[in-house]
């Protein structure tokens with residue numbers, strides 16, 4: 099029996115059980131580890147607290163708990179207990195530990211120990227939650243029920259009142275709760291990603307109260323064992339990494355779909371590397387189990403060869419045989435997703451204001467701009483002001499994935515949002531703001547920033563700037579995507595590169611593969627801030643364009659030692675230095691003051707980064723650079739300042755230039771001496 103199975107039987111979390119095992123001196127690396135029969139007996143005894151029959155337990159699953167006596171249980175408080183029939187405990191008032199222990203025929207300290215295993219620390223006279231009592235009761239064969247027409251359970255009344263909500267907002271920090279997992283399907287084409295998603299969506303609709311058709315809003319939420327799971331609707335690692343390249347790291351768990359009759363294919367391997375680069379948990383779904391040619395063992399063998407050892411072979415990769423056609427194994431897959439989510443301990447604070455990412459956006463006739471938001475933290479409400487990339491709006495209406503209007507959307511929930519002033523970019527982040535004004539002003543300053551960024555190429559990793567980035571502490575790892583013509587070359591280069599020793603830089607091969615450089619490779623490089631290195635391969639047209647757009651460096655080699663030497667040089671900083679500009683901040687001219695003697699002063703607001711008195715500066719008007727030079731003075735209020743930070747006002751005079759105009763942007767930069775590559 100595995101730890102998670104025993105945890106389920108004992109009604110405690112796998113994590114708590116692992117802790118307990120450790121305390122008992124039982125070694126177990128993770129929730130997938132199997133326990134010996136005698137260990138199971140030991141645990142059952144310790145947790146279940148049934149000293150009367152220590153040996154009797156192991157063989158029997160908890161489904162048929164043996165009742166101590168079939169006779170009516172002793173009822174210490176007649177008005178609370180309905181004795182006869184099938185051990186039903188009707189709750190009429192608070193559930194007190196001591197009394198409840200009697201009902202369960204346990205000693206109070208046994209019950210207290212059990213509660214502790216559930217992370218509940220209750221004294222003998224403490225009251226316990228109805229739901230907790232239900233769980234514990236179930237384990238002991240006692241059904242705990244609320245008295246009909248009884249007042250709501252006394253301990254924690256969950257629906258938060260509005261007044262309380264406000265109060266809690268203040269105390270919100272640290273008030274994190276478990277949130278549902280966000281799941282993406284990855285894998286080789288035609289292995290069944292879409293079919294699995296469809297199967298899950300359809301079966302959840304059939305179960306649903308409305309029986310309607312789910313809306314395609316980019317993601318949807320289903321319930322399994324009363325717990326929600328969010329699935330992103332666009333399967334495949336290209337979409338997954340494209341979102342990540344835009345900064346939206348949404349996925350918690352990647353389900354790697356492998357057709358059992360086809361096994362691991364090139365894109366399966368690629369998908370694994372994309373998932374690993376994103377550091378998300380991986381669960382394997384071996385699909386098409388209904389086909390006679392399906393061979394799960396062969397798939398597991400292939401996985402193991404790639405270093406992903408299946409849990410039933412002693413590793414920690416959960417493999418679930420499934421069929422999107424027959425539905426076989428699907429419940430198990432969903433259960434494993436929830437288990438993995440438990441292990442990840444995903445948390446969010448539903449009481450704070452919302453933030454998250456745009457997963458889809460468009461202009462809809464009659465509705466204006468709409469976007470699907472995936473809330474990562476907090477709760478989004480109708481009426482909230484939001485800034486979203488460089489657009490903003492006030493949430494007029496929210497619609498969930500079932501097509502229902504809702505008033506709020508909590509952590510991990512996907513919702514379609516109406517009320518934005520323009521269509522945001524997919525992948526951009528949204529944040530709920532205190533007021534429309536704030537949202538609007540942030541959006542406007544971002545528009546300006548975007549305009550500026552369009553003027554200069556995006557700064558990504560390159561061998562040239564590797565060392566300057568290190569000195570800023572921004573990058574200590576050289577991330578590489580390596581593509582070569584044949585497998586042998588990939589392995590040889592990999593081995594040579596791994597042999598480079600550098601104190602300052604470590605090498606991380608984000609992806610290695612055979613074949614030309616594709617757009618997907620560029621996406622991954624963008625998301626991982628990697629350089630793409632090709633050996634005896636070329637970059638496909640789309641890849642070249644994508645690299646140019648996103649500023650990814652591609653280096654092509656045909657001589658292996660050249661490749662090796664250049665990377666080694668870059669990593670060991672043995673190159674001639676070069677000088678490069680680095681933008682450190684921007685300010686906007688808000689007002690121009692004329693001083694009689696000393697010309698004009700620009701009253702500015704630093705909109706991002708910082709302004710320093712020693713920095714170089716260029717003045718931008720619309721898209722044109724109208725002046726480039728250095729600062730004559732930088733003042734905050736009346737005093738000279740060495741540095742003024744984002745959000746602060748300052749007065750600036752430039753050397754040999756005073757033709758500032760309101761709305762001009764000052765861009766500050768420093769000049770770095772950096773190691774060269776070539």
Ligand code: GDP
Nearest residue numbers: 286287288289290291292293385386421422423
């Ligand atoms: P995707 O490219 O990974 O999204 O794959 P699809 O979901 O489009 O499926 C590719 C093909 O495999 C389709 O013809 C599906 O009908 C078929 N397929 C998907 N799942 C199963 C399955 O469990 N059993 C069988 N027999 N066929 C499947």
